Amino acid sequence: MNEKIGLEIHVRLNTKTKLFCSDHNNIKNAKPNSNTCPVCMGFPGSKPVLNKEAVRYGVMIALALNCSISSKIFFSRKTYFYPDMSKNYQITQYEIPIGREGYLEISNGKRIRIRRVHIEEDPAKILYPTNDLNTSEYLLVDYNRSGMPLSEIVTEPDFSDKEEVREFMDKLISILEHLGVFDAQADAALRADVNVSIENGERVEVKNVSGLENIERAITYEIIRQRSAYRLNGRVERETRHFSEVSGTTTKLRAKEFEEDYGYIFDPDLPIVKLSDELIEKIKSELPELPDKRIERFIRSYKIEKSFASILVNKDKQLADFFEESLKYYNNPESLAKWITTFLLKSLNWHKLRINQTHVKPEVFALLIRSVDENKISDAYAKDLIKIYVDTGKDITDMIKSYNAINKEDIEKIARRYIESNMKAVSEYKKGNIRAIDFIIGSILKETKKRADPKLVKEIVIDLIDKEEASVAQ
Amino acid sequence: MILLTIESFLERNQNLKREELDDIIARAKERSLLIDKEYDAFITLNDNLAVESKGILYGVAISVKDNICTKGLRTTAGSRILESYIPPFDATVIEKVKRAGGFIIGKTAMDEFGFGSFSINCAYKIPKNPNDKERVTGGSSGGAAAVTKAADFPHIAIAQSTGGSITAPAAFTGTVGITPTYGRVSRYGLIDYSNSMDKIGTIGKDVFDAALLLQIIQGYDPRDSTSIKLNEESYIDSMNKEIKGFKIAIPKEYYDYNYVDKRVADKIMDSLSKLEELGASFDIISMPMYKYAISAYYIVAISEASTNLARYSGLRYGLQKQLDSSLTFDEYASIIREQGFGEEAKRRIILGTFARMSGYRDAFYLKALKIRKLLIDDYKRVFSRYDAIITPSMPVIAPKIKDALSMEPLKVYGMDIMTVGPNFTGMPTISIPVARVEGMPIGMQIVGDHFNEAKIIRIARNLEKVLNYE
Numbered sequence: 015m016n017e018k019i020g021l022e023i024h025v026r027l028n029t030k031t032k033l034f035c036s037d038h039n040n041i042k043n044a045k046p047n048s049n050t051c052p053v054c055m056g057f058p059g060s061k062p063v064l065n066k067e068a069v070r071y072g073v074m075i076a077l078a079l080n081c082s083i084s085s086k087i088f089f090s091r092k093t094y095f096y097p098d099m100s101k102n103y104q105i106t107q108y109e110i111p112i113g114r115e116g117y118l119e120i121s122n123g124k125r126i127r128i129r130r131v132h133i134e135e136d137p138a139k140i141l142y143p144t145n146d147l148n149t150s151e152y153l154l155v156d157y158n159r160s161g162m163p164l165s166e167i168v169t170e171p172d173f174s175d176k177e178e179v180r181e182f183m184d185k186l187i188s189i190l191e192h193l194g195v196f197d198a199q200a201d202a203a204l205r206a207d208v209n210v211s212i213e214n215g216e217r218v219e220v221k222n223v224s225g226l227e228n229i230e231r232a233i234t235y236e237i238i239r240q241r242s243a244y245r246l247n248g249r250v251e252r253e254t255r256h257f258s259e260v261s262g263t264t265t266k267l268r269a270k271e272f273e274e275d276y277g278y279i280f281d282p283d284l285p286i287v288k289l290s291d292e293l294i295e296k297i298k299s300e301l302p303e304l305p306d307k308r309i310e311r312f313i314r315s316y317k318i319e320k321s322f323a324s325i326l327v328n329k330d331k332q333l334a335d336f337f338e339e340s341l342k343y344y345n346n347p348e349s350l351a352k353w354i355t356t357f358l359l360k361s362l363n364w365h366k367l368r369i370n371q372t373h374v375k376p377e378v379f380a381l382l383i384r385s386v387d388e389n390k391i392s393d394a395y396a397k398d399l400i401k402i403y404v405d406t407g408k409d410i411t412d413m414i415k416s417y418n419a420i421n422k423e424d425i426e427k428i429a430r431r432y433i434e435s436n437m438k439a440v441s442e443y444k445k446g447n448i449r450a451i452d453f454i455i456g457s458i459l460k461e462t463k464k465r466a467d468p469k470l471v472k473e474i475v476i477d478l479i480d481k482e483e484a485s486v487a488q
Numbered sequence: 489m490i491l492l493t494i495e496s497f498l499e500r501n502q503n504l505k506r507e508e509l510d511d512i513i514a515r516a517k518e519r520s521l522l523i524d525k526e527y528d529a530f531i532t533l534n535d536n537l538a539v540e541s542k543g544i545l546y547g548v549a550i551s552v553k554d555n556i557c558t559k560g561l562r563t564t565a566g567s568r569i570l571e572s573y574i575p576p577f578d579a580t581v582i583e584k585v586k587r588a589g590g591f592i593i594g595k596t597a598m599d600e601f602g603f604g605s606f607s608i609n610c611a612y613k614i615p616k617n618p619n620d621k622e623r624v625t626g627g628s629s630g631g632a633a634a635v636t637k638a639a640d641f642p643h644i645a646i647a648q649s650t651g652g653s654i655t656a657p658a659a660f661t662g663t664v665g666i667t668p669t670y671g672r673v674s675r676y677g678l679i680d681y682s683n684s685m686d687k688i689g690t691i692g693k694d695v696f697d698a699a700l701l702l703q704i705i706q707g708y709d710p711r712d713s714t715s716i717k718l719n720e721e722s723y724i725d726s727m728n729k730e731i732k733g734f735k736i737a738i739p740k741e742y743y744d745y746n747y748v749d750k751r752v753a754d755k756i757m758d759s760l761s762k763l764e765e766l767g768a769s770f771d772i773i774s775m776p777m778y779k780y781a782i783s784a785y786y787i788v789a790i791s792e793a794s795t796n797l798a799r800y801s802g803l804r805y806g807l808q809k810q811l812d813s814s815l816t817f818d819e820y821a822s823i824i825r826e827q828g829f830g831e832e833a834k835r836r837i838i839l840g841t842f843a844r845m846s847g848y849r850d851a852f853y854l855k856a857l858k859i860r861k862l863l864i865d866d867y868k869r870v871f872s873r874y875d876a877i878i879t880p881s882m883p884v885i886a887p888k889i890k891d892a893l894s895m896e897p898l899k900v901y902g903m904d905i906m907t908v909g910p911n912f913t914g915m916p917t918i919s920i921p922v923a924r925v926e927g928m929p930i931g932m933q934i935v936g937d938h939f940n941e942a943k944i945i946r947i948a949r950n951l952e953k954v955l956n957y958e
């Protein structure tokens with residue numbers, strides 16, 4: 015069971031402009047091929063000009079991943095022919111990446127080693143009319159994506175299973191978001207080449223897998239495929255494979271001996287960039303608070319449990335921001351952390367949404383949880399409201415408040431009615447059969463549609479019966 | 489009609505009346521047509537001649553080597569693969585020329601993508617030498633030099649050099665060519681051959697013309713990261729200063745009869761006496777590294793060229809074919825490239841791809857880059873003691889076109905022996921005609937240290953005055 019998994023992760027950097035031209039980098043819903051210029055279209059005579067912001071982002075990522083930073087960087091041409099390549103070479107970094115030999119620690123204490131961090135340009139986007147390479151008669155190319163900046167982060171094959179991969183990826187994305195260099199919602203924001211090898215097997219590379227979920231699917235499939243291949247043939251061959259999102263399976267692209275020779279040369283249009291110690295120190299000093307530090311701070315200042323703090327920060331930066339924002343409206347970290355990491359997160363996961371993709375507002379959420387804690391709202395109803403809130407985005411403020419308005423007196427009113435019409439059960443109760451009033455409580459809960467707290471209802475019913483007895487006794 | 493020099497034309501061009509300007513333009517157009525008929529010097533003539541603003545070049549016709557992008561005007565780089573290519577933007581040098589009042593007369597003939605020393609590797613017509621129509625113009629900026637030689641109207645050429653493509657045609661046609669320091673002139677809009685060596689320069693009838701145009705097109709450009717921020721020099725202001733006390737280096741290897749036509753070498757040596765009369769002195773020196781220059785130069789040039797040419801695959805511009813769904817992308821691109829590229833382009837793509845393949849990269853490409861560093865050191869050592877290096881521009885006089893066509897590629901590459909050193913190391917050069925052999929002009933190449941254009945222009949101008957070459 016000795017799997018080794020390594021990742022070559024490509025993340026889109028959210029700079030203002032593309033890597034080598036001045037086209038916008040984060041235009042959403044642009045018409046195909048509307049966000050282009052001679053440089054990113056590879057027109058004859060055009061020349062790339064390096065976006066310094068992207069270099070700074072690269073340095074930030076490398077620093078956050080504990081890499082050593084190169085004092086000089088330059089760019090190279092990686093030549094291969096493919097329809098998405100505007101120049102049929104990609105400008106990337108080859109010999110000397112921005113960062114080398116870093117690591118990222120995961121919760122079991124294991125350090126996943128980072129081999130290199132560099133920046134490069136994204137090719138154009140290919141659209142297959144049938145959504146599948148094998149069945150499409152032609153393809154369309156959208157150069158809006160051409161030249162967008164990517165950071166490539168390469169790990170050593172240090173992962174033992176896909177759970178470690180998932181945790182690493184969550185943490186990595188959280189780091190990128192804390193750095194402010196990455197927008198997880200951008201088109202094709204995250205892709206990876208996944209290397210998987212089983213014990214005694216050769217390394218298999220699965221190319222260009224898009225998104226977290228598919229990375230896990232590809233790993234699962236590859237491990238199963240390689241194990242059965244090994245059982246069948248006694249070996250696993252070194253090769254490159256393609257992952258199909260439709261079927262969740264991989265197919266062979268090429269064997270090792272047919273690996274492309276990219277014929278790297280230095281890109282002579284781009285001068286060497288010096289990364290001085292002062293510059294690196296400056297970037298380091300300006301780094302924002304990163305996940306590990308933030309988790310420590312949450313535990314220290316808010317006195318919340320480590321498991322809650324880790325989920326809040328590592329699952330998704332926006333969730334941690336939401337938590338801190340909610341605290342401004344209701345200063346009860348423990349309660350908010352609990353509700354966010356359980357029921358809110360559950361609703362979000364159900365829809366595969368992140369908090370900032372919903373209309374859930376911290377002030378409303380804080381009000382809800384405060385109402386629960388003040389026993390104005392039942393847990394059950396609160397769970398329902400969270401679900402409605404995430405599902406529909408409808409403002410639930412009135413529902414929280416209106417619930418409060420009918421609260422105690424209304425329950426008492428309803429309770430009196432059920433007590434009067436069930437005197438038999440009441441007398442049973444008085445005789446000592448405590449369970450006799452369950453029917454009354456159930457009816458009240460039913461009528462209030464879970465909006466009443468069962469504990470409170472029970473209290474009220476018992477209270478009313480006791481009071482009645484007292485008045486009769488007089 | 490007496491041909492005015494541009495120097496004298498500039499005394500009156502600012503006061504030209506509209507009709508006079510129109511006459512000049514009409515005449516330039518008519519004469520260019522004739523020149524093209526006579527010498528096949530243009531690939532495209534500009535039908536829409538227009539002066540866009542009033543400046544120093546008001547009324548001066550500018551011809552442009554066809555690998556420099558001109559907005560709305562066909563630009564082929566001398567290749568079939570770009571036969572119908574109309575650039576959507578102007579190169580920076582074109583913008584500058586237009587702003588200075590020059591008008592673009594047409595696009596001049598060249599070796600395909602600059603791949604040649606004679607302008608015979610042409611997808612279109614082979615330009616002819618105005619001194620002798622049976623002879624080559626030199627390459628790759630052959631059309632530029634031919635038009636310059638033949639023009640009898642105010643005209644200067646924008647040319648371009650990678651390994652000697654300005655000096656060679658200037659020398660063979662008897663014109664003056666300036667190849668500036670790498671980085672002096674923006675390459676934005678230049679269709680790349682070898683980006684680490686490509687330089688846009690000028691060819692004029694005399695030193696003044698070539699220097700004037702260089703002064704206009706030079707300068708830092710944010711769109712070309714390899715262009716350099718410098719105080720822009722006025723060559724016109726400094727070119728007439730005397731050169732008394734200048735020290736000139738004469739590298740003996742460049743006068744070796746094994747490589748250079750004896751008559752050419754001797755004529756250059758002879759004209760050195762004129763320099764002494766002007767108060768300059770010279771020493772014979774040795775630059776032994778020169779023998780590695782050609783092979784190293786070609787390895788770097790073709791490595792870069794083979795990546796530059798990868799983009800021509802028939803997709804967004806240039807030669808295209810009806811798409812056929814039975815073809816894969818690779819097959820389609822192969823058909824386009826097979827039909828679109830000439831023999832020399834294919835040769836350089838194949839050799840260049842080989843030189844950068846893993847396994848050969850260290851032995852060829854990376855080693856060639858190391859040699860470039862050593863060569864630069866070699867030049868720097870010389871320039872620490874001398875103001876300029878003088879060599880013949882070309883080792884021979886312009887050969888006959890038919891002889892050139894049957895020359896072995898290696899022998900052709902050897903023609904660059906004089907020019908490759910400074911071009912490979914990014915040094916500025918100027919080639920001026922100094923004498924004739926068999927009635928054909930021969931050129932003297934003056935090489936300066938990086939960004940010392942003013943100095944070599946000054947030497948050339950002083951020499952030009954006393955040579956009475958014509």
Ligand SMILES: [Zn+2]
Binds near residue numbers: 032037050
């Ligand atoms: Zn662009």
